Amino acid sequence: MGDVCRYAVVTGANKGIGFETVKQLAKTGVTVVLTARNEKRGMEATSLLNEQGLSNVVFHQLDVQDARSIESLAKFIQTQYGRLDILVNNAGASGVVVDEDVLRALNVDPEDWRVPNEERRKELGDVENLTEDKIDKILQNFLHDLKQDALEVNGWQMMLPAYSISKVSLNAYTRILARKYPKMCINCVHPGYVNTDINWHIGTMPVEEGAEGSVMLALLPDEGPTGCYFDRTVVDEF
Ligand SMILES: NC(=O)c1ccc[n+]([C@@H]2O[C@H](COP(=O)([O-])OP(=O)(O)OC[C@H]3O[C@@H](n4cnc5c(N)ncnc54)[C@H](OP(=O)(O)O)[C@@H]3O)[C@@H](O)[C@H]2O)c1
Structure with a gap:
């Protein structure tokens, strides 16, 4: 897409791999909507990145299990930017x-x-x-x-x-x-065994490395791979 501004959404981004993905994407110049189900946690995470000079990070609430919340985010993207270039579907819970x-x-x-x-x-x-x-x-x-x-x-x-x-x-x-949707690049990525809340911090890899796969896939060129499974940054078997 050359120098044209790009817009991204990262789900579950108030902490962990999602937060780090927002940070790394924003550093490349992409405008990133940091989303979180909890408004307070999401705003705090966004402020932290804004304070680090990443003014291209904005917050919007999103609970991926709530249809109304999804609709509200979609409306926000449509009215603010008119399109979405990148979606990092990161939110997850151990249950x-x-x-x-x-x-x-x-x-x-x-x-x-x-x-x-x-x-x-x-x-x-x-x-x-x-x-x-x-x-x-x-x-x-x-x-x-x-x-x-x-x-x-x-x-x-x-x-x-x-x-x-x-x-x-x-x-x-x-x-x-x-x-x-064959014209889009739609892939899965295993981030590695990353030290975050989801595995009670028994993961061994720092989030900086854990986000590398999702950031690489988010920045794929238009003709990049699709329908693939990546183990971090390398294509693997499903
Ligand atoms: N860490 C690993 O080793 C590892 C390995 C394989 C895959 N993954 C995957 O990587 C992704 C990120 O995990 P992580 O390790 O960074 O864990 P994490 O630090 O626990 O982050 C999970 C994020 O998902 C959010 N979330 C949970 N339910 C949500 C919902 N309904 N709507 C919106 N957001 C929601 C959490 O928000 P709250 O703060 O509100 O709970 C949090 O921001 C997950 O999908 C996880 O399964 C991680």
Whole structure:
């Protein structure tokens, strides 16, 4: 896009990898809308970056689970900028309350968090035949088994099951979007095992490195890769 001003939205950006992604993107000259579900936390994070000289960072509230909040952000972008060039869909939550000391003692392998059983892996990996309906059905089955206390017996991932299935589904959905909008670059990225609140700070990588993948993908040229999964900055298998 040459020297033309670019506009970005980063979700869940009041802290962690999202906050660092905003910072690194803003440093390249992109106008970044830092979004957060909590107005106070979001405003504070934005002020911090503004005070560091990044006046091209603005705040808007966004709770990614709230349709009205999404609509309000979309209206803001439309009226303020007329378009959006970059969306970093970063917001995430572990979905569990844990005893942090026990978790540290368990010495969890982070790669265990995202592997579903073989059958579901095949279904979600069959990108040619993947549909939103298929993903919805898998999620409905998951919810059903969760309510019946039957996750283990039905072969679901038992390490952070809700987190795991949400990430696998999101990755699959990303591939559907990439197929549907071939002119856009729509990719997934694993940031590495990053030291943030989401893993109770047992992650080993600093956020500065953890944000490198999302920043690189956000700045891809128009003809860049799409429908890919990146392990940090390198293309990998889904
Ligand atoms: N850290 C890692 O090792 C690692 C590894 C793989 C993937 N990831 C992914 O990287 C992303 C960023 O995580 P992080 O490590 O930076 O964790 P983090 O520091 O806990 O940040 C998560 C962010 O998501 C926000 N959020 C949660 N639910 C939201 C909602 N409904 N609407 C809007 N924002 C919401 C949180 O806001 P609040 O402050 O309001 O809670 C927070 O700003 C997540 O998607 C995570 O799954 C991280």
